[in-house]
Amino acid sequence: xxxxxxxxxxxxxxxxxxxxxxxxxxxxxxxxxxxxxxxxxxxxxxxxxxxxxxxxxxxxxxxxxxxxxxxxxxxxxxxxxxxxxxxxxxxxxxxxxxxxxxxxxxxxxxxxxxxxxxxxxxxxxxxxxxxxxxxxxxxxxxxxxxxxxxxxxxxxxxxxxxxxxxxxxxxxxxxxxxxxxxxxxxxxxxxxxxxxxxxxxxxxxxxxxxxxxxxxxxxxxxxxxxxxxxxxxxxxxxxxxxxxxxxxxxxxxxxxxxxxxxxxxxxxxxxxxxxxxxxxxxxxxxxxxxxxxxxxxxxxxxxxxxxxxxxxx
Amino acid sequence: xxxxxxxxxxxxxxxxxxxxxxxxxxxxxxxxxxxxxxxxxxxxxxxxxxxxxxxxxxxxxxxxxxxxxxxxxxxxxxxxxxxxxxxxxxxxxxxxxxxxxxxxxxxxxxxxxxxxxxxxxxxxxxxxxxxxxxxxxxxxxxxxxxxxxxxxxxxxxxxxxxxxxxxxxxxxxxxxxxxxxxxxxxxxxxxxxxxxxxxxxxxxxxxxxxxxxxxxxxxxxxxxxxxxxxxxxxxxxxxxxxxxxxxxxxxxxxxxxxxxxxxxxxxxxxxxxxxxxxxxxxxxxxxxxxxxxxxxxxxxxxxxxxxxxxxxxxxxxxxxxxxxxxxxxxxxxxxxxxxxxxxxxxxxxxxxxxxxxxxxxxxxxxxxxxxxxxxxxxxxxxxxxxxxxxxxxxxxxxxxxxxxxxxxxxxxxxxxxxxxxxxxxxxxxxxxxxxxxxxxxxxxxxxxxxxxxxxxxxxxxxxxxxxxxxxxxxxxxxxxxxxxxxxxxxxxxxxxxxxxxxxxxxxxxxxxxxxxxxxxxxxxxxxxxxx
Numbered sequence: 001x002x003x004x005x006x007x008x009x010x011x012x013x014x015x016x017x018x019x020x021x022x023x024x025x026x027x028x029x030x031x032x033x034x035x036x037x038x039x040x041x042x043x044x045x046x047x048x049x050x051x052x053x054x055x056x057x058x059x060x061x062x063x064x065x066x067x068x069x070x071x072x073x074x075x076x077x078x079x080x081x082x083x084x085x086x087x088x089x090x091x092x093x094x095x096x097x098x099x100x101x102x103x104x105x106x107x108x109x110x111x112x113x114x115x116x117x118x119x120x121x122x123x124x125x126x127x128x129x130x131x132x133x134x135x136x137x138x139x140x141x142x143x144x145x146x147x148x149x150x151x152x153x154x155x156x157x158x159x160x161x162x163x164x165x166x167x168x169x170x171x172x173x174x175x176x177x178x179x180x181x182x183x184x185x186x187x188x189x190x191x192x193x194x195x196x197x198x199x200x201x202x203x204x205x206x207x208x209x210x211x212x213x214x215x216x217x218x219x220x221x222x223x224x225x226x227x228x229x230x231x232x233x234x235x236x237x238x239x240x241x242x243x244x245x246x247x248x249x250x251x252x253x254x255x256x257x258x259x260x261x262x263x264x265x266x267x268x269x270x271x272x273x274x275x276x277x278x279x280x281x282x283x284x285x286x287x288x289x290x291x292x293x294x295x296x297x298x299x300x301x302x303x304x305x306x307x308x309x310x311x312x313x
Numbered sequence: 314x315x316x317x318x319x320x321x322x323x324x325x326x327x328x329x330x331x332x333x334x335x336x337x338x339x340x341x342x343x344x345x346x347x348x349x350x351x352x353x354x355x356x357x358x359x360x361x362x363x364x365x366x367x368x369x370x371x372x373x374x375x376x377x378x379x380x381x382x383x384x385x386x387x388x389x390x391x392x393x394x395x396x397x398x399x400x401x402x403x404x405x406x407x408x409x410x411x412x413x414x415x416x417x418x419x420x421x422x423x424x425x426x427x428x429x430x431x432x433x434x435x436x437x438x439x440x441x442x443x444x445x446x447x448x449x450x451x452x453x454x455x456x457x458x459x460x461x462x463x464x465x466x467x468x469x470x471x472x473x474x475x476x477x478x479x480x481x482x483x484x485x486x487x488x489x490x491x492x493x494x495x496x497x498x499x500x501x502x503x504x505x506x507x508x509x510x511x512x513x514x515x516x517x518x519x520x521x522x523x524x525x526x527x528x529x530x531x532x533x534x535x536x537x538x539x540x541x542x543x544x545x546x547x548x549x550x551x552x553x554x555x556x557x558x559x560x561x562x563x564x565x566x567x568x569x570x571x572x573x574x575x576x577x578x579x580x581x582x583x584x585x586x587x588x589x590x591x592x593x594x595x596x597x598x599x600x601x602x603x604x605x606x607x608x609x610x611x612x613x614x615x616x617x618x619x620x621x622x623x624x625x626x627x628x629x630x631x632x633x634x635x636x637x638x639x640x641x642x643x644x645x646x647x648x649x650x651x652x653x654x655x656x657x658x659x660x661x662x663x664x665x666x667x668x669x670x671x672x673x674x675x676x677x678x679x680x681x682x683x684x685x686x687x688x689x690x691x692x693x694x695x696x697x698x699x700x701x702x703x704x705x706x707x708x709x710x711x712x713x714x715x716x717x718x719x720x721x722x723x724x725x726x727x728x729x730x731x732x733x734x735x736x737x738x739x740x741x742x743x744x745x746x747x748x749x750x751x752x753x754x755x756x757x758x759x760x761x762x763x764x765x766x767x768x769x770x771x772x773x774x775x776x777x778x779x780x781x782x783x784x785x786x787x788x789x790x791x792x793x794x795x796x797x798x799x800x801x802x803x804x805x806x807x808x809x810x811x812x813x814x815x816x817x818x819x820x821x822x823x824x825x826x827x828x829x830x831x832x833x834x835x836x837x838x839x840x841x842x843x844x
Binding site: 031084272275276 | 496
């Protein structure tokens with residue numbers, strides 16, 4: 001196991017190197033000029049050129065990439081061209097809201113979707129199964145921002161139960177923190193719930209056909225125990241896989257959700273950085289997200305060994 | 314008690330029991346916080362280095378100016394107690410008001426003013442003109458600045474007062490000595506509010522707190538002139554990129570003031586009795602059809618006049634602001650309606666019924682070859698997207714081929730600087746708009762300049778226009794300026810420097826418990842009260 005872990009960690013290095021080269025190159029060739037955005041509409045072409053030089057944007061690709069790579073190896077993701085703040089500082093500021101949103105969405109999605117999928121499989125072919133799967137299709141089909149707007153309109157404006165925007169750090173109190181995350185988590189979680197519910201149902205259907213489930217019934221075990229103890233555990237591997245893959249969905253969905261609910265997270269930071277061509281910030285965030293995704297995949301693989309003792313590396 | 318408070322109370326009781334030490338601490342009583350949604354993201358905070366309007370709007374809270382414009386666009390003393398000029402107009406002496414302090418407790422001294430003006434003159438168009446004729450800029454004593462010029466410049470106080478960016482904000486000398494092409498790294502000023510650096514999340518939140526040692530002028534506040542009296546303790550700029558979210562937040566009372574509600578959502582806001590809506594800026598905005606004078610087809614004045622003959626400002630304005638006719642008007646001018654220098658001289662091509670036949674005739678005379686017009690259309694800026702769609706239709710109607718490049722504003726910003734032919738990375742036209750405050754005279758109106766290679770994007774070249782611009786700077790009376798502007802407007806229309814697509818207003822909206830919100834080219838926070 002230790003050897004497997006070490007191999008996976010070492011394999012991260014070339015992956016991150018390729019991601020770094022890819023994102024740096026893409027930004028280099030993409031149209032847009034941060035110097036022009038900084039200088040503003042009133043600036044002369046000479047002013048823009050001076051700003052470009054002061055930012056080092058006139059230097060060759062190899063020089064810029066080499067310098068950036070060396071800095072990354074030292075843990076320095078560079079400085080934002082616009083704010084003048086270190087990229088690590090900007091990421092640190094925005095990390096908590098995004099992680100909070102992802103965590104609440106993940107917990108909500110699992111708590112809702114897994115029982116949905118289990119019940120749908122148990123009652124396969126029945127009205128409840130059809131209703132749950134229709135809801136799942138709806139969850140896939142309706143865009144996150146549409147759900148977000150509807151939730152904000154209903155629960156924020158009409159019933160005045162929850163705030164429509166913003167984020168409160170957890171240090172300010174558990175309820176204030178949660179209050180701001182409920183609607184965004186539901187909006188973001190819809191697709192995730194749909195995905196997990198369908199996979200859970202499919203995996204459960206397969207497991208419920210197995211001999212040991214028939215044995216469990218014959219032994220007189222209660223339905224709850226059969227479903228949630230014996231069957232679900234054996235259906236867990238594909239569910240965990242989907243949860244892990246879904247982290248990528250969450251990261252992408254967080255961008256839209258953070259914009260709709262004005263949550264100051266990494267998603268919004270990414271969009272703002274892209275629109276104004278703040279290269280160091282874009283590069284830093286893409287590297288971070290790539291690293292997180294690699295880590296999540298590793299975690300998922302390790303969890304398999306816990307859930308299914310037959311899996312060993 | 315509203316439902317949210319009840320739900321909050323019940324949930325808080327339950328969760329407090331579980332959360333224990335994580336329960337919300339009591340908020341400070343009596344602290345008035347004004348929550349404001351600005352027009353754009355406040356990503357940086359150097360008003361000389363970055364000339365975006367949003368940076369200026371925030372900077373006015375933190376930094377003060379020597380002079381400020383009033384609603385009649387006249388410069389009035391602000392930090393200055395008095396000024397003198399010699400009879401020949403070559404020497405200006407400014408005396409600072411007593412008691413001015415920076416937020417770090419240091420006094421505002423003449424040397425700070427000298428350094429700030431020096432930095433500003435390296436970036437601003439009027440500043441560059443002053444720098445070119447400057448013989449001496451010195452601190453005579455702690456409160457007196459002397460500025461000696463080699464030739465008279467009647468508009469010195471206007472230059473120091475204008476709202477067109479970059480503005481001459483007064484910073485501590487140590488900050489003002491920063492290279493004007495690099496950002497400052499400290500935000501200390503002498504304005505009525507302090508910038509709370511620790512709360513700043515670029516792109517999300519900027520906070521300002523009342524500066525207790527600020528001494529406002531003993532006059533009523535009016536735009537950038539007069540006393541800047543703050544009635545709130547803290548101002549939070551909450552960045553909300555999504556207009557529907559901002560609309561919902563204003564309706565629910567989570568924010569107090571929204572600088573630029575989109576026209577589509579204004580009817581919803583107007584129906585809410587807890588919200589007031591009014592025109593934000595009486596100086597409005599002028600839409601612009603910017604043509605590339607360097608390359609075909611618009612390197613030929615007849616091709617430019619062809620578009621001018623067919624262009625309907627009504628079509629553009631309805632596309633930008635909708636069916637509310639209070640929000641727009643046609644303008645056969647490059648200057649802001651309702652201002653002292655406004656002139657329609659030479660504007661006949663934009664008046665009356667549109668003439669497609671004349672347009673086609675002019676195009677034929679220009680020898681239009683069928684080359685597609687590369688239209689750069691920013692899809693992420695609603696007014697520009699709307700104007701771009703009207704343009705594509707207009708050009709096709711007069712027989713031109715169109716290469717419609719749907720992109721984002723960042724790409725337009727880069728590509729419009731290219732002097733290559735349209736087929737090689739260049740462009741034929743793009744849309745933008747200019748704040749009316751920048752179009753009141755040639756000082757900030759870079760778009761009307763026609764200095765060829767040195768002009769703004771599009772590079773119009775008209776010695777006649779430039780002659781009148783120079784004449785305006787030399788003009789010594791309002792009557793003289795009006796005569797010059799009339800000639801300038803005609804020359805620019807004849808040459809088709811660019812084509813104004815119309816004049817339009819934007820709204821601002823605020824909660825009804827907020828008082829004192831004035832109309833102006835930027836949001837004025839002094840005098841604003843929150844009940």
